Amino acid sequence: MLTRITTEPLWLLRSLSGPVPEGISGRTFDAPVPGDVHMALRDAGAIPDPFDDDNEHRLSWIGRSDWEYRTTLPRVGGTPERIDVVFHGVDTHATVAIDGAERARLTNMHRTWRVPAPELAAASAELCVALRSPVAAAEAERDRLGARWTVFSSLSPFIRKNACAFGWDWGPSLPGSGIWREVEVEAWSTARLSAVRPTVGLLGADGVVSLDIELERTERTGRDADLGVLVEVGGARTWIPAPARAERLRGELVVRRPELWWPTGMGRAALHELTVTLVDTHGTALDVWTQHIGFRDLVVEQVPDGEGRGFGLTVNGIPLFVRGFNWIPDDTSPARVTASDIRRRIAETLDLGANLLRVWGGGVFESDDFYRACDEAGILVWQDFLFACAAYPEEEPFTTEVEAEARENITRLMSHPSLALWNGNNENLWFWFLHDWEHKLDGATWGEGFYIDLLPRLVAELDPARAYLVGSPSSGGRWDEPNDPSRGIVHWWIPDDYRAYDDVRPRFVSEFGFQGPPARATFDAVVHDASPAPFSPGSVQRQKAEGGTERINDVLDAHFGVPHDFDEWYWLAQLDQARAVRYGIERFRTLEPFCRGTIVWQLNDCWPALSWSMIDVADRYKPVAYAVREAYRPRIVVLRHEDGSPTLFACNSTAEPWDATIDAQRWTRGCHAAGVTLHAHVPAHTAIEVPLGALATGLAGDELLVATVGTTDATDAGDARPVRSVLLGGTDREYPDSAPRFDVQTTPAPDGVVVRLTADTLLRDATLLVDRIDPDAHVDRTLETLLPGESADWHVRTTLPASFTVEAVRAALHTARAATARDDAYRGLAQLEAEKQAAPTG
Structure with a gap:
């Protein structure tokens, strides 16, 4: 019988060469396996936290150095005919030696390597894995083959390593080395x-x-x-x-x-x-x-029609509106992500109302724990092959390595019922057109052979029942305008105000989103600026998207005005992200069944950042998470401006018709002005417009409409909370909010405290930022609009319930209101820009 022995969890690590500082060079460290160099040095106290302040730049020498891992392999009992050392993941270029004799050279993070070790039948042996600097390895291939066009790092296409390790527009540049998955001895x-x-x-x-x-x-x-x-x-x-x-x-x-x-x-x-x-x-x-x-029939439907080509999923004969998130590596050190971490993330995915995760192509093929958790939770997986935002060389050894990693991972993952489809790449076909690669590459290879020939051929051979998409975005063909909204799948990145979502009618959106800061406790733990501001050094270090904070400020100014200090800026930037993403989801859901899915960018973070995430790296929900959870409920109502008039939609993404009773009210300057009860029969898998009757007249800047459904019945996972939509006549900066008045009561609960908020005045987007009271607390619900006299009960999970006094809750409660700066010269956008220009570039 085949036996497996897992190697010791602690190996020895030392540097071999490179710009290694004194005090680390020449030392030997205990190193966890699975693990990486960053983890080992941090655990030993030899380096500071890479996430803190500007340590990302101070630690760049790690990726420019060579390292060695050593351990002793045990003698294998019995008389097996074969003994192999099986490396399930080595990052990335490595030489393997046993008792000083070289046995193998490894060149790919994304595959398993088997190294014969027959001497273990007689005695134990020393195993040495010498890791070459990933920066040096990639630079050598780039110099050999010639540079290719990339969006981010020029090195990522030249090494079969997680591309985002070299930096992305949401993540740091921390390319490292390590043995990131288990090593076993098989006999x-x-x-x-x-x-x-x-x-x-x-x-x-x-x-x-x-x-x-x-x-x-x-x-x-x-x-x-x-x-x-x-x-x-x-x-x-x-x-x-x-x-x-x-x-x-x-x-x-x-x-x-x-x-x-x-x-x-x-x-x-x-x-x-x-x-x-x-x-x-x-x-x-x-x-x-x-x-x-799992036994199921999943069909990816790409059917031409009179308006282009549709795209959608049908499971066991029933159409599915995809409510998804894009998934990135959950840590800059993938080995640090445990099975319990994965299960918590999948539980959070369910909590936010999603039914699909897209494993994005700039990261890794995730662990077995990830796909197993998705199987059990009923979360579908859209799996990218690992190519993103770059032209990839097809010369050897890359074609051989890409085929090997694809064969292995198709085989490993195809038994999972959660796996819905394979996708050839992230944005590379689109970029061929968008960035004129035909001329910029001047005949150099760029990955076309992978996406058009090799990968679909392997999927057809090894996993013939699953669909293969040539890329995301894609219009269904090889060269058919890859980001055409009327055909296939699109990535819809708006340059300015999120109201521009109104200008597109997509069939399926696999990327869209808006940036916002992490929870303030997450930010404060790693940024230590004397006077934090949108463009102070620590804030700049957290923002990796070019022009990202400028875009936040532009949209914030358009909707709310100018904040008077950093605290107000921070809250309104978080709220603006919540508004933007919910607006996009709701716009696309009103198009069902013409549009059959949205995949928000992005669920998670790999470090503390101003990013597009719903949940930050410290596992704290951002306000946007609560907004998306409402927008992702199976049945919702949506108020929107259509052709200058308020318009109401009822969206039913379930398999059963919905007879909805909707209470619609007009409010003027915070006072109830008119109301009507509406009834709508909404067919399954459909969004319909519901006539507003007397409330259909245009709204002034001091008016708003509120539409509420008391319950969506048991198809909403038994959630009987009201479904509500609010529409302003103009923007928040124009709406004349009175000073919010409300009552707060707190009641002990078994694992925390229940906060009851009762509105005396209209409270728009009332949000309890629990991390301001207890950084480890979590609130089950928040970001709710309450009419005068209404109450909301929010359950806070905390080990510090006594900290949630009425006074503390009042201080941590925020609502949507116009920004309060009255002097545009004080922290106006011009000053914010000046701060940015003065900030160090790192």
Whole structure:
């Protein structure tokens, strides 16, 4: 039977060469494996936190240095015919030696490497992994092949490493080295299962599992052995013979009427254990592979129509409006992300109302824990291949390495029912047109052969039941205007005000978003400016998008006016992000079924940043998270300006019709002016306009409309909270809010405190920023508009309930109001720009 021994969790680390500071050069450190150099040095106290202040730049020498990991491999008992050291992830260029003898050279972070180690049958041995500087390795390939066009780092296309490690418009440049996934010693005889690929489908009410199995045999007893494979799932079993010398097997079994796997909100994500056992002629098990599969029929529909080409997902015959997020690596050190971290993130994805995560192509193929958690939660996965925002060379060794990593990861992931589709790249086809690569590249390779030939060919061979998209964005063809809203999928990045979402009618949006600051506790923990401001040094260090803070300020000024200090700027920038993303989602949902999905950029952060994230790196919800959760409820109402008049939509993204009763009210200068009760029958998977009757007249700047549905019934996960939409006649800076008056009560709860907020006046977007009271607290609901006399109960999870006094809650409660600066010379946009010009460039 194949046995696996995981190596010791602590190895030894030392520097080999490079600009290593005194005090680190010449020392040996304990190093966790899985782990990386940054983690080991930080754990040893040899370097400061890379996230703090400008340490990103101070620690750039790590990525320019060579490093060595060492450990002792144990002697393997018994008499196995083969002993392999299996590296599940090495970052990135490495030389492997056993007892001083070189055994392998590794050049790809995204694949597994197997290194024979027969000497372990007799004795233990020293394993050494020498890692070359990723910067030097990439520079050498760039110099050999010639530079290519990139959006961010010029090095990322020249090394098969997570591209964002070299910096992105939301993340730092911290390219490192390490052994980022487990290292195991495998001992086996006769044969092992080198690949198991189950294609799972439906035939009527029955489930069908078609198996494609690869064997690796030993020369001594395996090559000529008659073997077999026993396959079991859901009470069904089949036997697949493996005659002598056969290395690829195929078989099929039928499971009668299995419970189906459904995405969240559509049914239960039912899983069934599939076991594949390789046995010899004596019935002895040689190797076992086990995975949980799901029976479901998922179709990616790309159907031409009179307005272009649609794009959408249908699961088990039922259309699905995708409510998704883009996923980036959850830490700059991917090895630091644990299984419990992943499960918490997936639980948060569910909490925010999403049903899909797109694993973005500038990061990594995520861990088995990630896909397993998505399987169990009913979260679909859109999986990019790892190419993003750059022209990639196709010369060797890159084509060989890309094929190897694709083969391995298609095989590893294709059994997961959560995996919805494969996508060839992020934005590279679009950039061919947008940035005139045809002329700039002057005939150099740029990845076209990967996206058009290699990757779709591998998906068709190894995972034939899943769709392959040539890229995101894409209009469905090779050169068909990749970001055409009327065809396929688009990335819709507006240059200015988010009201520009009104100008587009997309079929499916796989990227859009707006920036905002993290929770203030997250910012304050890493930024230590004497006088923090939008362009003070620490703030500039957190902002990686060119012109990002200027764009925040422009939109903030258009909607709210000029903040009078940094605290007001911070809150209004957070609120503006919440408004912008919710506005975009709601605009696109009013187009259903013409538009069939939105994937917001982005769910998570890898460091403390001004970014597009919903949840910051310290696991704190930003106000935008609460806004998106409301916009992602299965049934919502949306008030919008259409052709200068207020317009009401009811959006039903469920499989059942919705008979909605809507209370619509007009308010003038904070006082109720008129109201009407409306009734609407909303078909499944549809958004309709609901006539407003007497309330349809234009709104003045001191007026607003409020539309409320008391409950959306049990299809909204049993959530009976009101569904509400608010529409201003103009902007917040024009609306004459009176001083907010409200009552606060706090009541102890088993794991914290319940805050009851009762409005005496109209409270718009009332938000309790709990991190201002307890940095580790979390509030279940907030960012709510309350009419006079209404109350909201917010449950705060905290270990410091006594800190949530009425006075503390009042101080941490913020509402939407016009900015309060009256002297435009004080911290106006001109001064903010001056601060930016004076800030160090790093």
